[in-house]
Amino acid sequence: MSQGPNMVVCIKQVPDSAQISVHPVTNTIMRQGVPTIINPYDLFALEAALKLRDQLGGKVTVLTMGPPMAASALRKALGHGADDAILLSDRFFAGADTLATSYALTAAINKIGAERPVDIVFTGKQTIDGDTAQVGPGIARRMGLNQLTYVSAIPSIDLEAGEISVHRRAEGGVQVLKTKLPCLITMLEATNELRRGSLPDVLRAERAEIKVWNAEAAGVEDLGKCGMKGSPTKVSKVFAPKPRAEKAKMITAEDGAPASVAAAAVETLLDADPRLLSVLTKQTTVA
Amino acid sequence: MAQAPAAPPAKGRKKTEELPEHLKAYKNVWVFVELEHGRVHPVSWELLTEGRKLADALGVDLCGVVLGPKAEGTEKAVAEAFHYSANRVYVIEDPLLAEYRNEPYTKAMTDLVNKHKPEILMLGATTLGRDLAGAVATTLQTGLTADCTELAIDDDKSLAATRPTFGGSLLCTIMTRAARPQMTTVRPRVMAMGDPDRGRTGEVVREPLDMAEESIVTKVLDFIPDSDTNQAQLAYADIVVAGGMGLQRPENIRLVVDLAQVLGAEYGCSRPLVQKGWMTADRQIGQTGKTIRPRLYIACGISGAIQHRVGSEGADQILAINMDPNAPIFDFAHHGIVGDVLELLPALTEAFRKRLAVDRMAG
Known part of the structure; x- marks a missing residue:
């Protein structure tokens, strides 16, 4: 086996929000028949790991926690070129918030690392259904991994020295960070494009055995820290947002000429937001 | 984590939802x-305004936490926290806190x-705030609710944190009844910022960091400010102009850029334009691109x-x-124009140019 990095990519199966519609009368979500996808942000994490494997060799294991149907997300990831897939699935994991999720995933990653230590754990920057961006930092903290969030590039990695440097998106700029392996990286969106799987990978994925680990198999020590029981946050209420009272107010002009409509639009916008004009004049004078 | 003492459960509420003694x-x-x-x-001042x-509502103090190097900026942040109604500010000043790690x-x-x-x-739901909040909540083994849009105090004095879920199609209210502190992050521009009271002061509590540089594994090699690059600054832009398939040809992107320039705005696009390679991915607005929250958003075609x-409905005002008069964008835009963007964009650019020139001469 190659001496390249041992990598784990955490992914999540989510409902495809592009296919979600809201019932026009009841204003509730119509979930029926909504297809599931791999959380789009996770694809950037998967590709980042595959790229490192191109360069250095090593192994990419995809890991997800979810119901048995989440195996299809793993199969898809195998089709893109991941080497191995593990589904963490157990009724004890149901209803987990981010703290309980990071606990279970940590157990599984430790188990993966028992064979050969894990060098890098990858996650997406967040999921599109939960949007919390907390599970990555949670895993890092629990495992004592150096935490690198919002990474846009991995310019260098030195396995011998056990060092990695990354570009991290910060407020108002990019931090160039250097740290030690093992580390956890949450990849920023739009930083790469996931490769199409090769034909052999796609065929292999179809037949591949997805390992399913329950809590015991994953080596979870404390079931009380899993699922709903291990979650300090509780959802007390779910409700539909108030529909916007009315649709867009249409701006028109008597003569219908673009110039007249445009002039009317400018006045409409400035009237609706009295501070807009000062923002505009300030910005454009500076520019 | 310490276990909750065996207290009789409150009526209708499970033991796990009782706050341990x-x-x-x-x-x-x-x-x-x-x-x-x-x-x-600025999200910090928005949060202090909301925190007040x-x-x-709880009848308690509002406190700021300022972490930074011993520097003028740090002292100024402390003073300003009082202006935004903090009663007390906890400060740790240490050179190790000069750059965020x-x-x-x-x-x-x-x-x-x-x-x-x-x-x-x-905490603010910024890249820094989210990086920090996730680690702190895990260390403290407490609940963290991200990207809240509404915060209120429940009748048992717990925090009721409401946030969008399912890509914004639903809202949910989340409680952390049995752990403390109850942590939340809020995105910039979600809460209103109050007016500062420059005369206000309060109590400053200083604490040491008690850490050595040698014990910190991660080093900051460099910081590349965005002004030095051509990176799009969509997320925090005050004004955003974006184009979609209605632009018809890649060369018409110029019409979007022209309007953005007159407005001092950032420009972006919808996903299909990135897929066609007309614009770079860092300018994509939407769920798999950037979430924007500008004061004004103009969506063209x-x-x-x-x-x-x-990714865009958080804008204060959308034109x-x-x-297509039935396009779904008119369901969440505030103002709409039914017409050809190729005609209307240049007209809008010209109309803004004239209007701003008049105002600048007057002002």
Whole structure:
């Protein structure tokens, strides 16, 4: 086996929000028949790991926690070129918030690392259904991994020295960070494009055995820290947002000429937001 | 984590939702004042304004937390936290806090929480705030609710944190009844910023960091400010103009850029334009691209699919231009123009140019 990095990519199966519609009368979500996808942000994490494997060799294991149907997300990831897939699935994991999720995933990653230590754990920057961006930092903290969030590039990695440097998106700029392996990286969106799987990978994925680990198999020590029981946050209420009272107010002009409509639009916008004009004049004078 | 003592469960409420005795000492509302390179992120003042309402509802103090190097900017942040109605500010000044790094910031924050015991801790949902909040909440084994859009105090004095879920199609209210502090993050521009009272002061509590550089594994080699690059600054732009398939040809992107220039705005696009290679991915607005929250958003020839909607509907004001009067973008835009963007964009650019020139001469 190659001496390249041992990598784990955490992914999540989510409902495809592009296919979600809201019932026009009841204003509730119509979930029926909504297809599931791999959380789009996770694809950037998967590709980042595959790229490192191109360069250095090593192994990419995809890991997800979810119901048995989440195996299809793993199969898809195998089709893109991941080497191995593990589904963490157990009724004890149901209803987990981010703290309980990071606990279970940590157990599984430790188990993966028992064979050969894990060098890098990858996650997406967040999921599109939960949007919390907390599970990555949670895993890092629990495992004592150096935490690198919002990474846009991995310019260098030195396995011998056990060092990695990354570009991290910060407020108002990019931090160039250097740290030690093992580390956890949450990849920023739009930083790469996931490769199409090769034909052999796609065929292999179809037949591949997805390992399913329950809590015991994953080596979870404390079931009380899993699922709903291990979650300090509780959802007390779910409700539909108030529909916007009315649709867009249409701006028109008597003569219908673009110039007249445009002039009317400018006045409409400035009237609706009295501070807009000062923002505009300030910005454009500076520019 | 310490176990809850066996208290009789309250009526209709499970034991796991009871606040353990030792956590009842946690009091006061804290806001992390996000200081980077000598400047405070404005979301901090938005949070102090919101935190004031929560502190008043609970009858407790509102406190700021300022972490940074010993510098003028740090002292200024402390003074300003009082202006935005903090009663007390906890300060850790240490050279190790000059650049944001997870390790020293997590230690600083968790040490402060463990010593001074706040019941609520609010952070901005920025890249820094989210990086820090996730690590702190895991260390403290407490609940963290991200990207809240509404905060209120429940009748049992717990924090009711409401946030969008399912890509914004639903809202949910989340409680952390049995752990402290109750942590939340809030995105910039979600809460209103109050007017500062420049005469206000308060109590400053200083604590040491108690950490050595050698013990911090991660080093900051460089910081490349965005002004030095051509990176799009969509997320925090005040004004955004974006184009979609209605532009018809890649050369018409210029019409979007022209309007953006006159407005001092950032420009972006919908997903299909990135897929066609007409614009770079860092300018994509939507669920798999950037979420924007500008004061004004002008969407030109964008149909407004849910994927685009969730990334843009946080704008204060949306003007949509589209040929199709039934385009979904008109369901969430505030103002609409039905027409051809190729005609209307140049007209709008010209109209703004004239209007702003008049105002500048007058002002």
